[in-house]
Amino acid sequence: xxxxxxxxxxxxxxxxxxxxxxxxxxxxxxxxxxxxxxxxxxxxxxxxxxxxxxxxxxxxxxxxxxxxxxxxxxxxxxxxxxxxxxxxxxxxxxxxxxxxxxxxxxxxxxxxxxxxxxxxxxxxxxxxxxxxxxxxxxxxxxxxxxxxxxxxxxxxxxxxxxxxxxxxxxxxxxxxxxxxxxxxxxxxxxxxxxxxxxxxxxxxxxxxxxxxxxxxxxxxxxxxxxxxxxxxxxxxxxxxxxxxxxxxxxxxxxxxxx
Amino acid sequence: xxxxxxxxxxxxxxxxxxxxxxxxxxxxxxxxxxxxxxxxxxxxxxxxxxxxxxxxxxxxxxxxxxxxxxxxxxxxxxxxxxxxxxxxxxxxxxxxxxxxxxxxxxxxxxxxxxxxxxxxxxxxxxxxxxxxxxxxxxxxxxxxxxxxxxxxxxxxxxxxxxxxxxxxxxxxxxxxxxxxxxxxxxxxxxxxxxxxxxxxxxxxxxxxxxxxxxxxxxxxx
Numbered sequence: 001x002x003x004x005x006x007x008x009x010x011x012x013x014x015x016x017x018x019x020x021x022x023x024x025x026x027x028x029x030x031x032x033x034x035x036x037x038x039x040x041x042x043x044x045x046x047x048x049x050x051x052x053x054x055x056x057x058x059x060x061x062x063x064x065x066x067x068x069x070x071x072x073x074x075x076x077x078x079x080x081x082x083x084x085x086x087x088x089x090x091x092x093x094x095x096x097x098x099x100x101x102x103x104x105x106x107x108x109x110x111x112x113x114x115x116x117x118x119x120x121x122x123x124x125x126x127x128x129x130x131x132x133x134x135x136x137x138x139x140x141x142x143x144x145x146x147x148x149x150x151x152x153x154x155x156x157x158x159x160x161x162x163x164x165x166x167x168x169x170x171x172x173x174x175x176x177x178x179x180x181x182x183x184x185x186x187x188x189x190x191x192x193x194x195x196x197x198x199x200x201x202x203x204x205x206x207x208x209x210x211x212x213x214x215x216x217x218x219x220x221x222x223x224x225x226x227x228x229x230x231x232x233x234x235x236x237x238x239x240x241x242x243x244x245x246x247x248x249x250x251x252x253x254x255x256x257x258x
Numbered sequence: 259x260x261x262x263x264x265x266x267x268x269x270x271x272x273x274x275x276x277x278x279x280x281x282x283x284x285x286x287x288x289x290x291x292x293x294x295x296x297x298x299x300x301x302x303x304x305x306x307x308x309x310x311x312x313x314x315x316x317x318x319x320x321x322x323x324x325x326x327x328x329x330x331x332x333x334x335x336x337x338x339x340x341x342x343x344x345x346x347x348x349x350x351x352x353x354x355x356x357x358x359x360x361x362x363x364x365x366x367x368x369x370x371x372x373x374x375x376x377x378x379x380x381x382x383x384x385x386x387x388x389x390x391x392x393x394x395x396x397x398x399x400x401x402x403x404x405x406x407x408x409x410x411x412x413x414x415x416x417x418x419x420x421x422x423x424x425x426x427x428x429x430x431x432x433x434x435x436x437x438x439x440x441x442x443x444x445x446x447x448x449x450x451x452x453x454x455x456x457x458x459x460x461x462x463x464x465x466x467x468x469x470x471x472x473x474x475x476x477x478x479x
Contacts, residue, residue, distance in 0.1 A: 054381060083389070091387035101382030105400050115386035118396060160382075167386060 003066070005030050005202060006051065006093075006171060011060035013046055013226075020046045022226035023060070028171065028204070033197050035213035035234070036206045038223035039249060044206045047223065048173050051204070052093040053086045064089060091119060094169030098176040100160045102148040108135060109144040112163045119167070127166075134162040138192050154185030158192055165196075172196070174205040190216075210253055214238050222246045261447065268448050271439050275449075278435030279456055285353060285421040285431060290414050293360025300361055301368035315365070322362035328423050331355040335427050352424035360417055367409045371402035404475050411468040418461050432456060 004027035013021040020043040028034065038044045049055040051062065053069075059078065061068045069089055070079035102111050112131035116122040122130075135144060138158040148156050157177055164172060174193065178186040190212050196203065197216055207213055213220060213234065220237040222230040222245075230237055230246045241247050303315035322330065335351035346354070375398055383393040403410075422433035436453035440446040 052385060054385065087387045087389060090385055095385040097378065097381065097385070099378050101378040101385075103379065103382065103397055105404065114383075114396070115388065118392045119387040163386070 004028055005065060007063045007066075008051070009061045009063075011047070011050060011062065012058050013043070013050060013055060014058045020226050021050070021057075024226075024228060026221075026228065028202060030170075030202055031200050032202055032219060033217050034204045034219045034221060035217035036204065036221045036223055037208070037210065037213060037237075037249070038229075042223045043226045044223045045175055048095075048175050048204060048206050051171075051173060052090050052095050053081060054095070056081055064092065087119075091167060092169055093171045093173060094164035094167055095173045095175065096157070096160050096164050096177050098179050100148070100153075100156045100180075102156055102159055102163070104148050107145050107147055108140060108151070108159050111148065111159055112166050115163065115167045131162070131166050134165045135159070137165070137195075138162045139188075152185060153181045154188045157181065157189045161189075161192055161196075170202060172201060172203045174203065174207070176206050176208065178207070178209060210238060210250070222249065224249070264445060264448050267443060267445055268452050271443075271449060271452065274435050274439060275432060275452060275456060278430060278432035279460065281349075281429065281431040282418070282421050282433075282460070285349075285356060285424060285429070286418050288353060289356040289360050289417050289421070293357045293417070294364045294410070294413075296357070296361035297364030298368050300365035301372065304365060304369050305372060319362045319365050322359050323366070327355070327359050327420055328426065330359055331423055331427060348424070348427040348429045352421075352427050352429045356417065356421060356424070359420075360413065364410070364413055367406050367413065368402065370409075371406040372398060374405060375401050407468060407472055407475070411465065414464060415461050419457070422457075 006028040008024055008026040011021055011024040011026075012019070024047065036044045036048065046055055050057050057079075061070075061079070063069065069085060070081040072079050103114065106114065109128065109131055112135055113124075113127045116127035116130060117124065120127075132141075132144065135141060138161055140155060140158055140162065143151060143155065143159075148159065151159065161177075177193070178189050181189065186209070190209065193203075193205070193212075194216060205213070205216065215234075217234050220232060220234050221228050222237055222241070222243070224245055230241060230243045236242075237246065238250065241250060300315050300319065303311040304319065306312050306315075331352055334355040335346065335348060338351070338354075339345045379397055379401070380393060383397045388397075421431060424431050425434035425437060428434060432453060436449050440449035443449070
């Protein structure tokens with residue numbers, strides 16, 4: 001049994017009166033690919049965003065390689081999270097967003113180089129080499145000098161993936177990476193993600209693409225009302241769900257299947 | 259038109275007017291440089307999560323935006339010395355008034371610019387592990403600058419024109435010299451037309467340059 005690379009204990013997140021995550025215990029082992037599914041507002045994006053501290057948890061702990069992040073403040077359940085420590089976590093836990101969040105004033109190559117230059121302090125030539133390699137890998141070798149505004153959504157998302165990969169993260173988080181894409185562009189992005197799966201990378205994916213989740217994941221989590229409602233292999237959760245709630249959720253996806 | 263234009267007077271006035279122009283530039287350039295820099299810092303305070311930074315900066319900005327510049331200049335010459343107990347020279351009082359006024363206005367331009375940059379830009383950079391100062395410097399400000407270039411150009415032009423108000427404090431800048439000459443020779447037409455022309459020559463290259471820059475940036479994106 002592998003040591004978990006990431007361990008989450010009693011994770012909670014509140015936005016004012018809204019209790020979005022209600023105590024999640026969970027761990028990720030190296031090489032695991034986890035698909036998180038659930039209705040909108042179920043807290044699945046918030047959950048993912050807590051893992052690289054885009055959202056600061058209201059309670060609970062997150063440990064990376066056994067080291068708990070942040071400091072507990074006496075007996076309070078709220079922890080303090082020094083920025084420097086969070087930056088170190090984000091360097092190791094990469095993220096790809098629904099809206100890509102590319103830097104529009106930089107070329108494709110510059111986008112992929114930015115983290116290497118400013119975070120890793122890498123020499124320009126070396127950063128260029130590595131960024132180019134990652135961009136070639138996602139099939140954008142011919143677009144290095146283009147600005148993101150000139151690319152299709154699918155190409156932009158592939159740049160965003162290359163940008164995250166260039167940092168050589170140990171864990172990659174995908175927050176609905178295909179939800180803002182035209183249907184005909186979804187495939188090219190999913191193919192890149194599957195290619196990463198074949199490399200044995202550790203990844204978490206929040207998605208509505210259940211078919212992709214089935215083929216991609218080693219584990220599927222159905223999140224509802226801020227808790228893990230059902231966890232299992234893709235076959236267990238997607239084909240033979242135990243919970244009524246999971247079945248109802250999946251039925252809405254197959255309602256108009258042909 | 260029966261009026262005989264006295265061209266000779268214009269030529270004789272030029273040395274005095276150009277000395278005034280020099281003082282105008284001496285007011286203009288530092289006001290732009292210091293005012294914009296202070297405005298940037300002020301906008302950071304204005305956008306800060308901390309109320310001890312945010313509220314005073316908000317108060318300052320509104321104070322300068324919601325009172326006439328003319329009063330501000332006069333106030334710094336006549337009233338401010340009473341508070342600090344030191345008489346300021348007209349030039350320093352004018353420079354102080356113009357600079358503080360500019361910092362308040364440009365703080366609002368910076369703030370508007372930064373708020374117009376989508377939250378996703380901060381997130382994309384934060385997710386890479388970038389520190390806040392780097393995100394501002396490399397991701398946010400270049401986009402703010404580009405988007406706000408017309409507003410900044412306007413402000414810089416406005417400052418050149420606004421500096422003419424320093425004439426009420428007897429700062430010997432272009433407008434003051436112009437008024438002095440035109441009342442000495444009773445020739446407002448020649449003198450003030452020349453003054454306006456000099457202001458135009460001073461300001462127009464800036465407008466032209468920024469229009470060019472905007473076009474080039476538009477082509478790039």
